[in-house]
Amino acid sequence: MGLTIKKEDTVMVLTGKNKSKRGRVIGVNPGKQKVVVEGVNIQKKHMKPNKQYQQGGIIEKEAPIYASNVMLVCPKCDKPTRIGNQMLEDGRKLRLCKKCKEVMD
Numbered sequence: 001m002g003l004t005i006k007k008e009d010t011v012m013v014l015t016g017k018n019k020s021k022r023g024r025v026i027g028v029n030p031g032k033q034k035v036v037v038e039g040v041n042i043q044k045k046h047m048k049p050n051k052q053y054q055q056g057g058i059i060e061k062e063a064p065i066y067a068s069n070v071m072l073v074c075p076k077c078d079k080p081t082r083i084g085n086q087m088l089e090d091g092r093k094l095r096l097c098k099k100c101k102e103v104m105d
């Protein structure tokens with residue numbers, strides 16, 4: 001089973017301390033059913049100095065959260081919504097907003 005959420009989607013967080021926060025999806029992991037949302041679930045990490053972080057120290061990075069804990073925000077009606085699917089004749093699947101019935105992509 002894949003994820004209905006894709007990179008660059010806007011989602012709303014349903015649970016936890018970031019509840020009701022909206023953010024852009026910056027990573028998806030369909031295998032683990034997880035997504036990374038910009039500005040959500042920030043974890044502090046201690047880094048040793050390396051090529052990328054020459055100073056080392058503490059960096060803040062978004063950690064993945066379960067896709068079931070977020071809801072896609074429809075770009076058409078701007079509401080968090082469940083997704084419907086519409087199959088095309090050539091086998092492609094389109095995502096459909098269940099609130100406004102508009103096709104998302």
Ligand SMILES: [Zn+2]
Nearest residue numbers: 074077097100
């Ligand atoms: Zn909609």
